[in-house]
Amino acid sequence: MGVLTKKVKGAEDILPADSYKWQFVEDVMKKEAESYGFKEIRTPVFEHTMLFNRSVGETTDVVQKEMYTFDTKGGESITLRPEGTAGAARAYLEHALYNNGLPVKAYYLLTCYRYEKAQAGRQREFHQFGMETYGAADAKADAEMICAASSIFERLGVKNIDLEINSIGCKNCRKDYTAALKNYFESHKSELCPTCLSRLDRNPMRILDCKNESCKNIAKDAPTVLGYICGDCREHFEKVKTFLDVADVEYKVNPTIVRGLDYYTKTVFEFVTDCIGAQSTVCGGGRYDGLIEELGGQPTPSLGFAMGIERLLMVLDAQGIEIPKPQTCDLYIASLGEEAEKKAFKFIKELRNASLAAEGDIVGRGLRAQMKYADKINAKFSMVIGDDDISANRASVKNMATGEKFEVPLDDGFFKEFIENYLENYQKSVSISI
């Protein structure tokens, strides 16, 4: 297969046979976000490279080795977004959204780009759903954010997904903690893996996240953040937990959760599962009180999360959760004979004008094959028009699920009879619900 018919590594096609699954989960997400008072924000796929350097963090892996960065003909450095928070924060500042009153609540559904080695649950182009709140310092905002993520899983029927939370403190207490950690790991330097050795200077908190057995062993007895965070941060964290309890959201405190993007402060959380392979984090987020200020705005306590849609779909698949297939065709009209073909074509057009989904033969098949096609596309009703029917001014409509047949007139009375007597009853009997 040549390069012309080969997709780029790490990219995926979402095919017609599967797109309904995406539409379904996206719809659940949108509805959920909107019920929490969030409105959609859409930002460009690319931003100035500096925006990500500044917000995601110069020392992070994402910025250092995973960004799709290029120079434009005008000499600007542009980067395809590796995540959604930076662009949303930029738009918040650029358009002074705070002037509409705080808090500002926004959600997004977008593609992200990271140049990583593709594997299960990790692609170079992937989709995220995310929610962001700006200008809310209270722990209730944290709890609300976590509730929103949690209820999306709940509505989709996801089981065995664990919420893990932690607090990594504010800028001040993190300084003390980082120093204590560094001190601790210095004394175990010889037992650390090479990667962790390099982390020791840059960002010792990441050592806690290492999967290497020896490092894990040392990390086990390392001082925990929770022992170092200041009074305010501690109080904030306690309040988050209290409100999660009030909302009946189950969680586990995991002191080793360290998010990989620099902007996080205080509350951090992840939803993890063991059913989709090594990339087990389906949703991650937290508070980023310093971000807006870092980008040049007024100090604005903010928070958010992002959910990987591919990973979420993998979870649904692994847990055997079936997404209802939409029944898209209301009426398939099969036709036999020249006059009948014209009549069918006209009817189909009129049904579509009335916003119904109608189809007919467009490849020149025989009656039997037309019926097979009607069955294949899962049409609700089918109808056969022959030249005889035109002179008789009657034709039969068939309910494809039950096989029942009904006579309908072939003139203007058709629409009234078909829509009112059959289609509406059918709709009621199936009653599609989310």
Place this chain on the structure above:
RNA sequence: GUGGGUAUAGCUUAGUUGGUUAAAGCGCCAGUUUGUGGCACUGGAGACCGUCGGUUCGAAUCCGACUAUCCACCCCA
């Protein structure tokens, strides 16, 4: 960036110690006598067996390289 696995029709796979025109199921198309789908039956299309090279009288099968893909490390959603 480091490892490991896999590569045969659109999909899932079979192919015996190397031996003629490379199988099957699903899917697709057409038919099974007059104008009605699902079931069943019949037939058909569809594969340079990932690529290049080597061993051999002979390679889908053995060897090598490359490429693609998958999984894991790492990182993150």
